[in-house]
Amino acid sequence: MIRTAKAHWEGNLKEGTGTLSTQSGVLDNTNYSFKTRFEENQKGTNPEELLAAAHAGCFTMAVTSMLNAKGFTPTKLNTEATLTMEGLNITGMHLNISGAVPGITAEEFSTITKDAEKNCLISKVLNIPITSEVHFEI
Template sequence: MKRTATAVWNGNIKEGQGQISTESAVLNKTSYSVASRFENGVLKYNGQPSTNPEELMAAAHAGCFTMKLNLLLSTAGFNPTTLETQCSVTLDPKIVAITQSALKLKARVPGITPERFNEITQDAKVNCPVSKAYQNNMEITLEAELLA
């Protein structure tokens, strides 16, 4: 199985801008720029919504981890009612490297013990396909909260 995305950049690095499109067209010529990547809080370019590679990596990791966790919980006989994962990917501008992907989970899983919840969430953290792609390249952390 392969998935495809295309990036096009026009102009120089400082004043230019790029567009990202995905095979599914969920992203269709979505803008990205130096400002949207390196300046905190800047997610617009020329007044248009703009993204960056780290935001896309965070979305991929949050989505993949949540799906893997749901699969593991269901396979173990639990029926989660809510799994909400936030992911923050850190780009260190001093070394121009992505250094961390931090997952933060809030979950409602009736009938699970805190110990079993922790065991399954750690399994999902290590074994979701995006975590596997990121491991050995950056620190991956997980903060998991089991809600009543």
């Protein structure tokens, strides 16, 4: 499997603008800029936001896979990934998951999510502290 994405940029760093596109077409000339990256309330995306989204998606799918392997099917899982930065360094990622899984205990759900925290594909490539918080819904 090979996945691709493209970035295009015009202008200097602070005033220039760019676009991001993905092979799937989900991102199609999506705006990004210095302002969308470092200033609040700007329309567009940024690499850090996309990394958090990728991690949230990967982690949630890993939890689902691990649940399925144990014979459980979630009725819902919701994950929020929060990336933290200090200066120009990404210093951590926090995964906050809530889920409803019939037939499983809160302890089993927590154990599975902690395993996924360490072993989803995105977690494995990040060289930063990763933490998670679990909210089990009945």
